[in-house]
Amino acid sequence: MSQTLRISTPSDREIVLTRAFAGPRHLVWQAWTTPELLSQWLLGPEGWTMTVCEIDLRPGGAWRFAWRHADGRDMEMRGACREVVPSIRLVSTESWGGGWPETLNTLELTEENGVTTATQTILYASKETRDAAIATGMTKGVALSFNRLEPLVCKSAA
Numbered sequence: 714m715s716q717t718l719r720i721s722t723p724s725d726r727e728i729v730l731t732r733a734f735a736g737p738r739h740l741v742w743q744a745w746t747t748p749e750l751l752s753q754w755l756l757g758p759e760g761w762t763m764t765v766c767e768i769d770l771r772p773g774g775a776w777r778f779a780w781r782h783a784d785g786r787d788m789e790m791r792g793a794c795r796e797v798v799p800s801i802r803l804v805s806t807e808s809w810g811g812g813w814p815e816t817l818n819t820l821e822l823t824e825e826n827g828v829t830t831a832t833q834t835i836l837y838a839s840k841e842t843r844d845a846a847i848a849t850g851m852t853k854g855v856a857l858s859f860n861r862l863e864p865l866v867c868k869s870a871a
Contacts, residue, residue, distance in 0.1 A: 716863070718856040725840040728847065730833045732859045736866030738824035741831060742800040744865055745820065746770050751778075754861035757854030760784070770797055776805065792818075807835075813846075814838040829866075831859075 719731040734741050744750040748766040755778065756763060764787075765779035772794055779789040789810070795817075796804035803820040817836040822829055837843035 718852070718859055720852050722843070722847075726837045726843055728835045728837075728843060728852075730835070730852070730855055731830065733828050733830045734859075734863055734866050735828055736863075737827055738822045738829045739800045740866050741822055741829040741862075744862055745831075746803070750865065754865055755858050756780070756861065757858055759857075765789070770794060772797060814842055 716733045716735075721729045721731075723729055744754065746768060748768055751768070752763040752766040755766075757780070760783040761780045763778060764781050765777055767778075768774070768776045770776075774794045774797075775791065776794065777789065777791040779787065781787050791808055791810075792806040792815070794803065794805045796802060801822060803818075805818050806815050807818050808815045814837070816838075819834045819836075821832045821834075823832075824830075835843075835846075837846065
């Protein structure tokens, strides 16, 4: 199943990322919330590996991810879970540090006939920060990561 990431900006402060996966919702959830699986696909552009993947999957629980590029660059993000409804919905904050303000991310999973649609809404502090995030090329990294998730979910479903 070759799907395309759909990107929309329904308001001045939001980006909505939507992608269908050929796998049941519980497996997509598992891949999204289990460190051993998440670290296999949430990598962005080529050359990055995830060096830290910590998730305390409960309301109030913290999470932290870190990556290292083959050229030695490092990056990290962290946040806290606000709402966790297994296989259905995950609401969390996200902070990259530095000058980037915290975002509120909402993941919603729906399933129809064994195909799961993931809709991730990212709420930014302002239109300017939303537009700055888009300008980084982040949507290309998301698309590459989601492409890595697809066979992981299909392999798990087999």
